[in-house]
Each structure stands twice: as C-alpha cells, then as structure tokens.
Amino acid sequence: MAFINLNDSDDKISKIIDENSIVKCPLLALNSHGKNRIKFFIDEVLKKFNAEHLLDDIFLSIMELCFNAVKANYMYVTVLDKIREMLHYKAERVSLDTIWESQYMMTMYTTYIQHPDIKDKVKDIIKGESKIFNINEKAEKENRSLTEEEKQIINDKTSMINRTIRDKVKATLSISTTESRLIIDVINDAPITSDSIKRIESKRKKFLKYYKEDKIGEFFMENLDESESAGFGAAMIDSRLLSWGMEPAKHFKVLGLNKKTCATLTIVI
Numbered sequence: 001m002a003f004i005n006l007n008d009s010d011d012k013i014s015k016i017i018d019e020n021s022i023v024k025c026p027l028l029a030l031n032s033h034g035k036n037r038i039k040f041f042i043d044e045v046l047k048k049f050n051a052e053h054l055l056d057d058i059f060l061s062i063m064e065l066c067f068n069a070v071k072a073n074y075m076y077v078t079v080l081d082k083i084r085e086m087l088h089y090k091a092e093r094v095s096l097d098t099i100w101e102s103q104y105m106m107t108m109y110t111t112y113i114q115h116p117d118i119k120d121k122v123k124d125i126i127k128g129e130s131k132i133f134n135i136n137e138k139a140e141k142e143n144r145s146l147t148e149e150e151k152q153i154i155n156d157k158t159s160m161i162n163r164t165i166r167d168k169v170k171a172t173l174s175i176s177t178t179e180s181r182l183i184i185d186v187i188n189d190a191p192i193t194s195d196s197i198k199r200i201e202s203k204r205k206k207f208l209k210y211y212k213e214d215k216i217g218e219f220f221m222e223n224l225d226e227s228e229s230a231g232f233g234a235a236m237i238d239s240r241l242l243s244w245g246m247e248p249a250k251h252f253k254v255l256g257l258n259k260k261t262c263a264t265l266t267i268v269i
Contacts (some may be wrong), residue, residue, distance in 0.1 A: 006037035017044045026188075027066050027171040028127070028194050030131035036061065038173070045175050045182065049269040058267065062173070062184055063235035069171035069188035072261060074122045076190035077163050079112045082173045088173070095167070099261060110193050128157035139253070184265040192254070193262040196230065200254055202237055203231030209244060230254070237265065244268075 004013050009213045016152045017023055039059050044139050046052050077204065081255075083105060101103045112118055142229040146154070156225075161227045164170070171188035212218035216239065238248035244267070 003043070005261055006034065006041060010040065012039060014044050017048075022174065022176045024172055024174040027070055027173055027188075029265055030063075030067055031067075031069055031130045031132055038062065038066065041173075042175070044212055045177060048177055049182070051269050054269075055265075057243075059184075061237045061240055061265060062186070064237055065184070065186040065265065066171070066173060068230045068263070069186045069190075069261070071122055071126065072190040072192070073158055073171055073188050074125050075118055075167045077160065077167055077169055078118050078121050078125075079109055080167060081163070082112055082118070083108050108185070110195060113193065115193075119261060125157075125160045128160070132157050180269055182267040184267070187257070187265045188261050190261060191259050192256050194256075197254065197256070200231045200234050204234050204248065207235035207238055208248070211239070241267075 001022040001024065002016050004016050004025045006025050020229070022047070023041075038056070042059050042062060043052060043055050046058070052083060075196070080094060080099075083099070086104075087094065093168055094105070099109050132154050136245040137148070139146050139150065169189045171186065173186040174187070176185075193258055207216075207219050210216055219235070223235070233251070234254065237252055241248045241251050246268060251268075252264070254261070254263045256262075
C-alpha cells in the first residue's frame with residue numbers, strides 16, 4: 001500500500017501506481033485543479049487494465065463519492081460548531097466521541113445535519129474553494145502577487161478547511177487493483193446517520209424500480225431538484241453499473257464503519 005500526493009508530478013504518481021496494488025490519497029478541495037488531478041490518478045490506474053475507455057464513467061462515479069465525502073465532512077464540522085455554540089462548550093470538549101456518547105447531543109447532531117441552513121453554509125464553503133483556486137490561478141497567470149483584498153478573501157474562505165484540520169476530519173480515496181477488479185473506497189471521518197442510509201437506499205430502490213419499468217428518464221426528471229443529494233448520486237452510479245451488466249447491490253455499498261462513512265465501489269474490468 002502506498003500514499004500519493006495529488007500535487008506531485010505526473011511521473012511520480014504514475015510510478016507509485018505502477019508499483020503498488022493499493023494506492024491512497026487524501027481528499028481536500030474539489031476545485032477544477034483537484035478534479036483534474038483525481039482524473040489523472042484514475043486514468044493511470046485504468047492503464048493497468050487497458051481500460052482507459054472507461055475513464056469518463058468511472059471518474060464521474062468516483063467524483064460523486066468524493067464530493068459527498070468532502071461535503072459530509074464540512075457538514076459535520078459546521079454542525080459541530082453549531083452544537084458548541086449552543087451548549088457554550090469549549091471547542092475541545094465537543095468532539096465526535098462526545099456526540100456519540102451522549103444521546104442528547106446525537107439527537108442535536110442528527111437534527112441539524114439535515115437543516116437547510118447547514119446545507120446552504122456548506123454550499124458556500126464549496127464555492128469558496130473554487131474562489132480560492134481562481135484567485136491564485138489569476139494572479140499566477142498575471143505574474144503578480146496577491147492583492148490585500150485577495151488575501152483577505154482567501155483567509156476568509158480557508159477558515160472551514162482549517163477547522164476540518166483542527167477537528168481531524170478527513171476524507172480518503174483508496175483504489176485497489178486485482179487481475180480483474182477495481183475496488184474504490186472513499187472513507188470520510190464524518191459519521192453517516194441511519195436516516196441518511198435509509199434515504200440513500202430508498203432512492204436506489206426507487207431508481208431500480210424505474211429502471212426495470214424502462215422509465216429511467218422519468219426518474220431523473222422527477223429528481224432533478226435533488227441532484228446534489230447522496231441518494232441521487234448513488235442512483236447515477238447504479239445506472240452506470242447496470243449499463244456494465246453489474247448488479248448495483250453487490251458492487252456498490254454505502255455504510256457506517258467505526259463512526260466513519262465508507263462508500264465502496266467494485267468494478268469488474
């Protein structure tokens with residue numbers, strides 16, 4: 001098993017992938033640069049199978065999982081801060097462990113994790129990541145230093161990233177290869193609630209029903225307003241698996257694992 005840094009050179013990443021059957025990388029910002037580096041990572045893995053033709057579909061499936069993982073971590077930290085504020089606790093006294101040990105705090109957590117205000121804050125955070133990248137890219141292209149205004153924007157936008165580091169909340173992409181299988185695991189430190197798992201499974205069952213009735217188009221039209229939800233993304237992955245002749249229930253699972261969330265996608269090449 002080996003770890004890679006997506007900001008490393010192409011040659012270094014390619015060498016690590018070529019020499020190891022299990023490769024992991026941390027997930028941070030999913031701006032355009034981050035997405036391009038993940039796509040390169042996946043493409044290099046697929047070269048082992050001479051399966052580069054699957055790149056776009058597998059990349060989109062993995063990005064669904066990565067986006068949900070990073071978003072869940074941001075939601076977790078946002079809710080954590082909300083609980084700390086309400087209980088007037090010092091930051092170090094409210095953690096994932098204390099939430100799980102207290103039924104009262106767990107109830108607060110499961111209530112706020114689905115609150116529209118929390119979801120809106122997380123959307124702003126993700127937009128902020130793109131803003132940071134665009135500012136740095138613009139300054140680099142213009143061969144100049146950042147302005148004071150740009151520095152302030154970046155400082156404001158990086159506060160959530162710093163808080164995830166403070167609370168030791170991370171997400172990891174792991175890709176394992178065998179002779180005929182590609183096993184993708186996306187693990188994030190934010191726990192998944194039983195209600196969230198039920199919502200995802202309910203959406204997947206609904207999609208499968210529409211698929212069997214040859215009404216896929218109707219399913220997606222009816223669920224366009226949920227296009228950013230984990231359930232909708234899971235249905236998209238199921239759709240690709242079915243197009244490859246693979247049974248979604250066997251090849252794609254989302255579950256809680258030791259207070260973490262694990263999404264596993266197994267693809268037969």
